[in-house]
Amino acid sequence: MNPNIDEFSEFLVAYTAKMLSIGTYTARVNRCVCRVAKAYGYNVSLTAFTKHFSISVVDRNDHSNHRTYVENIPFSPISFTHISELSALSWHVKDERYEFSKTVQIYNQICQITLNSHIKSLLLMSVASASFCRLFGGDFGGVLAVLVATFFGFLLRLYLAKNTIDIKIQYIIVAFISSFIAYLGVYFGFSLTPDATIGSSVLYMVPGVRLINAVLDVLNENVLVGISRGISAFLLIICMAAGVYITLSFSNIGLLNV
Template identity: 30%
Template sequence: MYADTQNEITRQVVRVAQLLLAYGADSELVEEISQRLGYALGLASVEISISSNSLVLTSLVHGRCITTTRRTREHGINMTVICELQRICLLTEKGLYGLYEVRKRVSRIRPKTYPTHYLVPMIGLSCASFCHMFGGDLAASILTFFASSVGMFVRISIAKHHFNLLLNFAVTAFVTTLIAQLGYQISFTETPKLPMAASVLMLVPGFPMINAISDMVKGHLNVGISRWGHATILTVASVIGITMAMQLGGLFL
């Protein structure tokens, strides 16, 4: 294998690892896909080291090592991207894709998101369903639907302007709770507490926490602790927003 070919394969493998980390894959999956793709493209060995915001990958062919470092930035959870990268790896292992095809397919990957006019009411409906499951009456469920829908719209609007994620969560929690506590102010529901609890469930960072535990259990302690800390800070930001809204509305924890 020529040096230029090894360089290009290493670039593609590390790019795949970078995308997997950016869109929410756990560290074990990143290592597995990177090594399998590297072996399928002709590398003799692929070693990868993952930290909270970067990764280092070393490839080996005929005693020649190439090491490259990449910085990683979170782009939000998107399983479409992760599944597409796994598909590319599988087809490469089967011999259907070569280096050129892998490069072309990876460059074409774009995260797919649901349209806002579909996403907002579905989030509202899911939170309203939780309110109903918790024992809320019809009025409480309707209030939950309205509060969580408005909150999700605010969250998406802030995200489009690329504000800090902590600020996003705090403002979204504040607006959502401010609307949800109307059940106390107007007294049109028998269960005014439930909309306040159910409407902010969309802010629970469940996936990052699951990944954090998975990483720590599988031995990736530094990445797991980092993800756990990030999820905890997001939760704290949400609590700050909720507390401010309750104080403004005259309610106290």
């Protein structure tokens, strides 16, 4: 027996919002949502943008029985674990014909999966940036400077995000702080490779997932949202560059090839 359209629509709206908010590209969201809907006897039409989406749910046996919603996409950290689990749920619903109540229960369990602690993320991100510094020719002092710069920069970014500061302002402030800490390592003589040191100190801020999703959306003919995401990512890169430029503008290093 198919679930009530009101209950099912509310679930599908929550499922779609969650998928879009955690960094899933649009075509994948559309496939997963349609897969779940068809398993319960409904057709779905989904249109996604950068900040909101619209979704229409129609009973396949009675087209007069339909619901349409326009919802905002909430802000959530990117989570590949949630993307994988929610995508897998759509396949289980299709292949194993879950009861609707079981689907909702599993969905709630997936949403409650605890992500990596901030301390673990801080440490891994710092080590990764320091490794890039060494890969780009940085000396040992530069590696240490980048390690410290990334740690405090990422910590500041978490604080600003928690206080709902606009993400563009976040990028400017955090890029400045990270690059300035790395510059201090050069200024006090710990590093003799300023280009690799300062350049690597902000690599963790590159919006890679946004750029990849923008390309995937365009390739999957979701051109409008793909271009929007690409412009959004490009603006963040400009903000990141502005933060680094503030550091370079009052340093005695000059304009570096970072």
